[in-house]
Amino acid sequence: MIVSNWRKAMMPIVLSVALLFSACSSKEPSKYAATQKETTGRNAPAAVAKNAEAGGDFNKFFPQGDAGYSRVFSQEKKGFAEAKLNKGGKNVAVMSISDTISVPAAAKKYERSTSKISSYPMLDEAPLKSTGVLVNNRYQVKVASRDPSFTGTDRQAWLKKFNLDGLSKLK
Amino acid sequence: MSKSIFELVDDLPTGGLTVMSLNALDFAIPGQWQNTVGFDNTIKVVTGTDDPEYVQAIGERAVALYNDKGEGYQTAMWLYNTVDSGSRLLGAAAMANKVGEKFAMLGFLGNITPKAETAQTIDLSVKLVAEIVAYCQINGIPGDSVGDFLAGLGDYGGESLMRMCALVCFDGLIPLGPDFISMVMDKMGGMSPGELEGNQTFKGIKDQIPGGDTGGQLGFITESFGNVSGWMSDFVTSRGLSPETVVGNIRNFVDISDDKLDYLGAFLDVSTNYYVHTGTQTLARRLIERAAAEM
Numbered sequence: 001m002i003v004s005n006w007r008k009a010m011m012p013i014v015l016s017v018a019l020l021f022s023a024c025s026s027k028e029p030s031k032y033a034a035t036q037k038e039t040t041g042r043n044a045p046a047a048v049a050k051n052a053e054a055g056g057d058f059n060k061f062f063p064q065g066d067a068g069y070s071r072v073f074s075q076e077k078k079g080f081a082e083a084k085l086n087k088g089g090k091n092v093a094v095m096s097i098s099d100t101i102s103v104p105a106a107a108k109k110y111e112r113s114t115s116k117i118s119s120y121p122m123l124d125e126a127p128l129k130s131t132g133v134l135v136n137n138r139y140q141v142k143v144a145s146r147d148p149s150f151t152g153t154d155r156q157a158w159l160k161k162f163n164l165d166g167l168s169k170l171k
Numbered sequence: 172m173s174k175s176i177f178e179l180v181d182d183l184p185t186g187g188l189t190v191m192s193l194n195a196l197d198f199a200i201p202g203q204w205q206n207t208v209g210f211d212n213t214i215k216v217v218t219g220t221d222d223p224e225y226v227q228a229i230g231e232r233a234v235a236l237y238n239d240k241g242e243g244y245q246t247a248m249w250l251y252n253t254v255d256s257g258s259r260l261l262g263a264a265a266m267a268n269k270v271g272e273k274f275a276m277l278g279f280l281g282n283i284t285p286k287a288e289t290a291q292t293i294d295l296s297v298k299l300v301a302e303i304v305a306y307c308q309i310n311g312i313p314g315d316s317v318g319d320f321l322a323g324l325g326d327y328g329g330e331s332l333m334r335m336c337a338l339v340c341f342d343g344l345i346p347l348g349p350d351f352i353s354m355v356m357d358k359m360g361g362m363s364p365g366e367l368e369g370n371q372t373f374k375g376i377k378d379q380i381p382g383g384d385t386g387g388q389l390g391f392i393t394e395s396f397g398n399v400s401g402w403m404s405d406f407v408t409s410r411g412l413s414p415e416t417v418v419g420n421i422r423n424f425v426d427i428s429d430d431k432l433d434y435l436g437a438f439l440d441v442s443t444n445y446y447v448h449t450g451t452q453t454l455a456r457r458l459i460e461r462a463a464a465e466m
Contacts, residue, residue, distance in 0.1 A: 036175045047238070
């Protein structure tokens with residue numbers, strides 16, 4: 001009898017401890033949980049559009065390295081090519097061309113553009129220390145700083161070195 | 172279900188044997204490797220932004236890219252995982268072999284356990300090939316282009332350089348000694364496809380190694396090692412690396428007496444997973460760079 005009462009008395013304590021532990025161990029859902037759900041599973045959309053340009057087709061429009069800057073190609077995926085710009089053995093910027101057919105919002109943001117390089121709309125994204133132009137309403141060319149010594153003026157100067165007109169003729 | 176990229180990066184440890192052993196190699200590549208962990212934190216470190224809207228947008232694009240199996244990121248992650256778990260088995264085998272040599276009673280173990288040196292030779296070479304294939308999966312250069320890999324290797328930095336440094340130190344210098352490069356080249360050159368076939372690490376990633384059949388794959392592995400040997404040799408010389416300097420730094424966190432040094436390679440093998448750790452960091456960095464450029 002005593003044993004039984006003792007058990008009864010303990011039960012709420014045991015239960016609340018168990019609840020406490022299970023509450024502590026269950027994590028809050030991640031802020032990326034929705035994206036994770038949308039992009040996995042059988043009917044998940046591809047991250048890169050089928051008819052995106054091959055990344056290798058972009059390589060020839062990149063500027064060469066010069067005046068102490070060396071250019072090293074670092075990524076070449078469908079719809080995307082990237083090269084690092086190094087100076088004195090240090091990475092100071094990354095240059096890229098991407099096909100916005102896979103990310104339409106990337107092209108749309110250039111509607112906010114108020115300035116141009118050649119005839120192409122230019123946009124500076126201060127939080128990313130990145131400057132881009134949109135060519136043919138489709139190809140985004142970007143230069144992003146990776147070192148404080150590489151300024152917004154440098155980014156624009158390097159954007160001008162791309163063969164933007166050549167890129168605009170890409171079929 | 173496999174883990175999401177944000178969970179993998181969020182779950183990277185800030186301490187433990189892997190992190191301690193990598194920190195012990197800071198003397199070889201001073202300041203090159205910071206143990207960057209956490210998905211949002213990696214976005215901030217790579218892009219320099221802490222604007223929550225940008226971080227979220229970059230993160231979402233990176234998650235989508237990783238989840239698209241055709242993009243190769245998951246294959247790269249699988250490679251890093253597979254060569255690390257393979258080496259854990261190898262470590263157990265190497266330990267058993269040592270015990271077999273020490274105690275005559277257990278000498279029969281020598282019959283079923285590969286000779287530590289041969290197993291280690293294959294392990295090192297296969298890990299290097301895994302790096303080449305993973306590099307190409309992540310960066311998109313065709314999987315059999317050793318030349319493109321070498322251009323990239325010259326530009327390796329951060330966690331990628333640390334992974335190569337650990338490969339040279341933990342899988343080369345410590346278990347095989349100061350002449351490991353020529354030793355591996357000799358051994359691989361005289362190896363039969365059957366010997367390679369029996370190796371766990373090789374079996375784990377066999378389907379991803381270019382070359383067709385095992386004979387062709389052996390050729391690819393041997394050739395790849397030969398091509399990277401110059402870089403490794405320069406790395407060892409220019410950083411003043413030797414088994415003694417590496418062990419000296421590891422002694423900062425592992426208490427090991429001189430007569431047990433033979434066990435150190437096996438100990439590191441079973442107790443660390445530096446390939447997965449730094450591989451996850453490399454992959455996250457490349458994904459985030461691409462996501463930031465594409466948005």
